[in-house]
Amino acid sequence: MQADPTEMRLRELMLASLDGDAAAYRKLLADLGKHLRPYFTRRLTPAFASHAEDLVQETLLAIHTRRMTYDRNRPFTAWLHAIAHHKFVDHVRRQSIRLTVPLEDDAPILAHDDNTDAVARRDLDAVLDNVPTRTSDLIRRTKIDGASVAEAAAAHGMTETAAKVSIHRGLKALAARFAGGPK
Amino acid sequence: MTDDLIDRLAAHLKPVRHMAMQRQLIGALLLSGVLAIVAMLMLLGMRPDMQTAAVTMIYWTKFSYTLALALLGLAATLVLARPGGRTRWPWLAAVALVALLVVLAVIQLARADDMMPMIMGSSIIRSLTYIPILSLPVLLASMLALRRMAPTRPALAGFAAGIMAGSTGAWIYAFACTETGMMFLALWYTLAILIVGAVGAVFGRFFLRW
Numbered sequence: 001m002q003a004d005p006t007e008m009r010l011r012e013l014m015l016a017s018l019d020g021d022a023a024a025y026r027k028l029l030a031d032l033g034k035h036l037r038p039y040f041t042r043r044l045t046p047a048f049a050s051h052a053e054d055l056v057q058e059t060l061l062a063i064h065t066r067r068m069t070y071d072r073n074r075p076f077t078a079w080l081h082a083i084a085h086h087k088f089v090d091h092v093r094r095q096s097i098r099l100t101v102p103l104e105d106d107a108p109i110l111a112h113d114d115n116t117d118a119v120a121r122r123d124l125d126a127v128l129d130n131v132p133t134r135t136s137d138l139i140r141r142t143k144i145d146g147a148s149v150a151e152a153a154a155a156h157g158m159t160e161t162a163a164k165v166s167i168h169r170g171l172k173a174l175a176a177r178f179a180g181g182p183k
Numbered sequence: 184m185t186d187d188l189i190d191r192l193a194a195h196l197k198p199v200r201h202m203a204m205q206r207q208l209i210g211a212l213l214l215s216g217v218l219a220i221v222a223m224l225m226l227l228g229m230r231p232d233m234q235t236a237a238v239t240m241i242y243w244t245k246f247s248y249t250l251a252l253a254l255l256g257l258a259a260t261l262v263l264a265r266p267g268g269r270t271r272w273p274w275l276a277a278v279a280l281v282a283l284l285v286v287l288a289v290i291q292l293a294r295a296d297d298m299m300p301m302i303m304g305s306s307i308i309r310s311l312t313y314i315p316i317l318s319l320p321v322l323l324a325s326m327l328a329l330r331r332m333a334p335t336r337p338a339l340a341g342f343a344a345g346i347m348a349g350s351t352g353a354w355i356y357a358f359a360c361t362e363t364g365m366m367f368l369a370l371w372y373t374l375a376i377l378i379v380g381a382v383g384a385v386f387g388r389f390f391l392r393w
Contacts, residue, residue: 082267
């Protein structure tokens, strides 16, 4: 069960933090920030991508104030995930309340055929499944959601150059595969 | 921004004791329980026939039924206070306990000459009023404690705390209650506990969000 190195490292930092080790705690929170940022960015729709940082901070704060609910004998990542998930669900719930639009402002229902979008999106998902998850997310952000390479790179905690290379390789691989080239 | 936050949080780090969560919840339960006992002594007073009652089967049934439900409520609350916490056995055990009491009550009724006093007693309204009142200290204390924890299913956590509070209130009320029917206990005590549980669930829904 403890084979996962991330789990082992984070759990050790958490145990030290619970005993009052501020240096370990700082390291833990910085590390968690890096994990949480892409976690939220991936789950948020592009319109709310800017809220990822708020969610990261809210989650870190919840981890801090509610750290006594961590059971020292249980996996740390499970506890972390439960809190992050809770914060995300809470965010979605709040947004869905705030996003109610007055009827007269609503666009006509038949103005745009959403179905084609859905089909295209499904095809896109299937195609992007052929490259590593991180690469596909980078491509999605830069080519579809309209984020800059710098933003996409930051979300994954990588350098801009590395992100560019990754995107380029991913697109090349996809082109090779779907443009009739060799499998 | 986030780095500032991390600096601030790390600067205010205090060590967390082992079992800190359990200590807080159980501490809140014990402290508020004492308060409820004082309230019972002031509002109702011990039953006058405590000496003779203390050797009867029904007295100890009341005593252990409510105490067992309170402990099961505590067990469920402790699990549900953690993020992602889910548990089944306390609920199943509680249902089994109620079923067992109903069986005992039916046996008692079958032996009785007159069933109605065993079922309706003479203090239904009194029980349904005082058990929730005596539950209030524990309910409030456990809600305040839970607010500092991380229940991801707040209504259910509130319900568990409500069952714990209601059963504690019923346990304390039993020291003042002179009813002798097991069916009275199975129906009206259980109903009073469920009412407090429902109040806890509503409380939790709104008060335990984070």
